[in-house]
Amino acid sequence: MGRRRIPDGAEHRRTPAVDLPAGTLDVSTFSTRLLRLETALERMSHGVCFFDGAQRLILANRRYAELYDIAHESITPGMPLRDIIALRFAAGSCPRMTPEEYLVWRDEIAERNEPSETVVEMANGRTVMIKHQPMPDGGWVATHEDITEQRRAAEHIAHMAHHDALTGLANRLLFRKTLDEALAGDGAGIPAALVWIDLDRFKQVNDTLGHPLGDLLLRAVAGRLRNLAQPGDLVARLGGDEFALIRRHANAGDMAELARRIIDALGRVYELEGHRADISASVGVALAPHDGCGPDEMMRNADLALYRAKNAGRGCYRFFEPEATLRMQVRRSLSEDLRRGLGSGAFDLHYQPLIEVPSRRIVGYEALLRWRHPERGLVPPQTFIPVAEGAELIVPLGDWAIRRGCEQTVALAGRPKLSVNVSLRQLTPDLPPRLAAVLGETGLDPARLEVEITEHAMLRDTEMVLGVLHGLRNLGVGIAMDGFGTGFSSISALQRFPFTRVKIDRMFVRSIWASGGDAALLRAISDLCKVLKMRITAEGVETEEQFAAVIASGCDEAQGFLFGRPGPLAAAPAWAPPEVY
Structure with missing residues (x-):
């Protein structure tokens, strides 16, 4: 018989052997064992069927019939495989092929006479995993598992990673x-x-x-x-x-x-x-x-x-x-102003509170860099940070921000945490010793300091970044993943990188509030972080309704305009107006 390939991407691999009762047993013993086997099969969550060498049914459990939308009493021992296939096709629980093509495919599997595992896309939209184990007499035992939801979940995760x-x-x-x-x-x-x-x-x-x-x-x-x-x-x-x-x-x-x-x-x-x-x-x-x-x-x-x-x-x-060249001229002018600003006290830090859920107690502050240009006024970070990176000024600017933050928060009552953003260009092997020197000189406990990095910082020089982060953890400094939910496959990164906290991006959070069904996804992420011993923070909380949803999700902390806008530390809680955020 000619070889045929099953449609819809079937995959085959080895599966363990299954032993049946020996044919030499007396009738009473065999009947007893068969009854026990039938009872065990009825308790299984997978569909199971046994066929002899003549392709006649020995037995099948109720789950097998349910899986293919046929009445359990309609399939009886001794029934030919062809008749069972006809029932499945009549119910629409069949692959996208004719009954004859299906039987030919079955024959090809039997000819191989080896264990196999096949993923079959059904015409009714289900996906079934079939594990086939041949027996010495030419018969076989097969388990049938509905993996439709698993497939959909995997596709959803893959979609999230790229969209x-x-x-x-x-x-x-x-x-x-x-x-x-x-x-x-x-x-x-x-x-x-x-x-x-x-x-x-x-x-x-x-x-x-x-x-x-x-x-x-x-x-x-x-x-x-x-x-x-x-x-x-x-x-x-x-x-x-x-x-x-x-x-x-x-x-x-x-x-x-x-x-x-x-x-x-x-x-x-x-x-x-x-x-x-x-x-x-x-x-x-x-x-x-x-x-x-x-x-x-x-x-x-x-x-x-x-x-x-x-x-x-x-x-x-x-x-x-x-x-x-106008854009380049503007960037060049800004980079020159940045250099002058570093030495003239034009930069300052604003702080946004991080609150504990659900108590609303302030447990830390995120330090946000601000630049007051002598002519342009307050320049937003999204304008000058890319310029600083292009002009190779981000490292001295970042070092200044870390030192300033440590100096301003070291003596605060309650010993709140300090969170600072670190760019990819700062994640070099000499960052841990530089940070250790700052901590030693300012007296800030390393356990109170946390650096935040974005997903994009992990896309390049992964091994080098991984080494730097482990160096920071060895100092006792915490590491937060910022912007979770907006970039690449973050779930795998959570397992590989030594994060102590995960921050759910504000846009991702808002999309969850807009769709009640997605609230379960945030809860799942929260549960995953707890398993990995990471704290989870929801960003962009602006209303009491959103905060209630954050509490229900199991998040540990929250951040957003509901609790305070960024502003000078001395001005708390009279935070700065929204336009500086």
Whole structure:
């Protein structure tokens, strides 16, 4: 008989042998053992069936019949396999093939005469794991397990690892992977385009209508971008109100038309639960290989094109042009100001409280860097931190922040913890000894200090970062994973990296409040962290309803505007206004 491959990706591997009662037993003993076997089978959660060498049923338990939606009394000992298969196909509990094809597949398994394990996708949407064990007389015993929910859970976890929790679009990890693949195709003469999209006036919506409606707006934007995408495109949310689209087989004319359609679609008025929101979008476009052959170069050039669009008045698009140097001049000017600011006392720390759940007792503070520019005023961290990293100023700036935080909090009553953010560039092998020196000089107990790192810090030089973090733990310093739920497969990272605390990202938290079914997911993450002996903190708590949900989830701490906005330590609890956050 010719070999056939079972549809839907069947997989085979070894499984343990099963022994049946010997045929030499007297009738009474055999009947007794058979009764015991039947009783044991009825208690099993898996479907089990025994067939002899002539493909006739010896026995099957009730779970086998239930699994395939057939009446248990309709299958009796001595019944041919073909008749049982006919019942299954009549009930719709069968693979996506004809009964004859199924029997041929069964014969092929029997011909191999070896244990096997097969995953079968059923026509009714179920997924069944079948473990087959041959017997010496040509018969077999098989167990049938419904793994539908396991499959769905695995697919859900995989989706979470590569998609933004709020919008469902691709996240940075999947975006970068897809961009790498698209640009690799350029070597075969396949052009690719990167479209960088930033929303104009989005902050005003957040400030006037509130973050929940701001989240609804981001979901609506994501939906409009999906409608503009072609098969093969990737639409991603890169963070905040920044989006991107990757398209293969692109040319300048097509991308100009797409940019115009994006601006038109995103610029139409949004209806958000009775409120109207009016925004626009600025778009930057880079074309490979002319504007770059590597992902970093393409992203940088698309970002430069976007800056030109914003500088041109927003609500428009621009292609990358090599001579467009304004953005670089601005960055250079900011980096020079940063150098001067480091030596002139232009930086300070604001602190946001970390509260214990459910007592609301302050147990720590997160130190947040602030820069008061002599001309620009208060420059937000999202503006100057990237400049500091590009100008190689982030290490001295970060060291200053750690030392300042230790000096300001060492004598606080109640010995609260101090949490400081550390960037990837700071995670070098000399960080533990530098930190040890600061702790020794300021007198802060290492157990009161905690460094926060983002998921993205673990994407590069993983082994080096792992060594640095273990060095910090050896000092007694805590390590928090910041922004959980917005990047790559964080669950596996929790097991590998020596974290003492996990911070659930504010956007992920808000998406859970918006969907009651996802509250169970936060509870599961909380339970996992407790098993791993890590504390869990919910960020972005702004209302009493959200705090009640945090309490119900089992989180240990919470942080957010409900408990205090960032501000100078001496001003607590009169925290700073929202615009400095």
